[in-house]
Amino acid sequence: MLRLAILFAIISMLAAAFGFYGVSDASAGIAKFIALIFAVMFIASLIVGLTVVRKTTA
DSSP states (O other), X not given: OXXXXXXXXXXXHHHXXXXXXXXXXXXXXXXXXXXXXXXXXXXXXXXXXXXXXXXXXX
């Protein structure tokens, strides 16, 4: 998922460099959305992982 966010960010930068600002804006929006989903899923899995480890060792 993080790879997709990076890919869309690169597409956004290339499109902006060539003057395709509509494509650049859309790609940047998609990249932000995917990065946000990645961050939420990462934090959720981190919290779940920590609670499982604490229950297992206790």
